[in-house]
Amino acid sequence: MIPAWVGALDDFGLALLHFEEQLELGAAESHLFAYQLPGDLGPLPEGLLGIATRLVDRSAGLEARVENLLVDTAREQAVVSRARNRLAADRPHAHFIDVQS
Secondary structure, eight states: OHHHHHHHHHHHHHHHHHHHHHHHHTOOOGGGOOOOOOTTOOSOOGGGHHHHHHHHHHHHHHHHHHHHHHHHHHHHHHHHHHHHHHHHHHSOOOOOOOOOO
């Protein structure tokens, strides 16, 4: 059972690393990270508790980072939207006069 847990934790760590790398490149999409531990592992061996805790902490930090990036992106989009709306209001508009009446 311990080798299965070691492999699962290694896979989780690699998945986190890959996601972090993609995030650094600006290519990560938060909905694409969907790693799940296999359901047939049984209880976590006590000797692996430290590794599992570090991975969970790393995962939580990454989740917080993604949430902050989403908030920042929404804020930036709002600024761009307001600027675009102001710019559109300042543009000259064509006015047509009916000269045939």
